Amino acid sequence: AQKITQTQPGMFVQEKEAVTLDCTYDTSDQSYGLFWYKQPSSGEMIFLIYQGSYDEQNATEGRYSLNFQKARKSANLVISASQLGDSAMYFCAMREGLNTGGFKTIFGAGTRLFVKA
Amino acid sequence: DVKVTQSSRYLVKRTGEKVFLECVQDMDHENMFWYRQDPGLGLRLIYFSYDVKMKEKGDIPEGYSVSREKKERFSLILESASTNQTSMYLCASSFHGPGQGKNIQYFGAGTRLSVL
Numbered sequence: 001a002q003k004i005t006q007t008q009p010g011m012f013v014q015e016k017e018a019v020t021l022d023c024t025y026d027t028s029d030q031s032y033g034l035f036w037y038k039q040p041s042s043g044e045m046i047f048l049i050y051q052g053s054y055d056e057q058n059a060t061e062g063r064y065s066l067n068f069q070k071a072r073k074s075a076n077l078v079i080s081a082s083q084l085g086d087s088a089m090y091f092c093a094m095r096e097g098l099n100t101g102g103f104k105t106i107f108g109a110g111t112r113l114f115v116k117a
Numbered sequence: 118d119v120k121v122t123q124s125s126r127y128l129v130k131r132t133g134e135k136v137f138l139e140c141v142q143d144m145d146h147e148n149m150f151w152y153r154q155d156p157g158l159g160l161r162l163i164y165f166s167y168d169v170k171m172k173e174k175g176d177i178p179e180g181y182s183v184s185r186e187k188k189e190r191f192s193l194i195l196e197s198a199s200t201n202q203t204s205m206y207l208c209a210s211s212f213h214g215p216g217q218g219k220n221i222q223y224f225g226a227g228t229r230l231s232v233l
Contacts, residue, residue: 004159009157033220035221035222037224042226043126043205043207043226043227043229044224044225044226044227045160045207045209045222045224046224047221047222047223050221091159091160093160095220103148103165103167103173104162104165104175105150105162105222107152107159107160107161108159109157109158109159110159
């Protein structure tokens, strides 16, 4: 079964508008972390934002926020005020077993975001 | 700034060749990882290492091996390259252990390997 599901292969957004990229996950672990990475056409994966399973507040990093709904097992990325430079592939990822030093990070298939001028 | 450097951005090899992909990190990270990335499949873990000379298989280790002789360097080896190993390969590193918080993985720019 898929542990990380990103249901939107591609999305368009108008410049300066907000966009939500969906991510659902599946785990029976109580201690886990959720990550979002951006991959521009250059290829390098860039860390954007992190949410721990025990964090009570939604994570925010500048224009990025993570809408964490634990009961629904969703961790959607919200990008506010989209910019042309936000056009990229976005990956949701999860690491289980944080309190036991879990190593493996599982990635979703990604969502390609296109920002229109 | 954390820096993870992969030795080649693009490689073209012949079927049956032995291929070495090199990765070096400068942040004294204990953990290092090799992934391959294919369209629609996201990133899949090939091998990881949590210490010098230590290695663990990931989800798709078949056809690959790794070497970690020094803390900063992690090599991926394709013993006999095949066309189905044509892919983007990404190296990453991170700190080790629950005390290190998020343990964010930092990635290199990737190596796009074509096996003909």
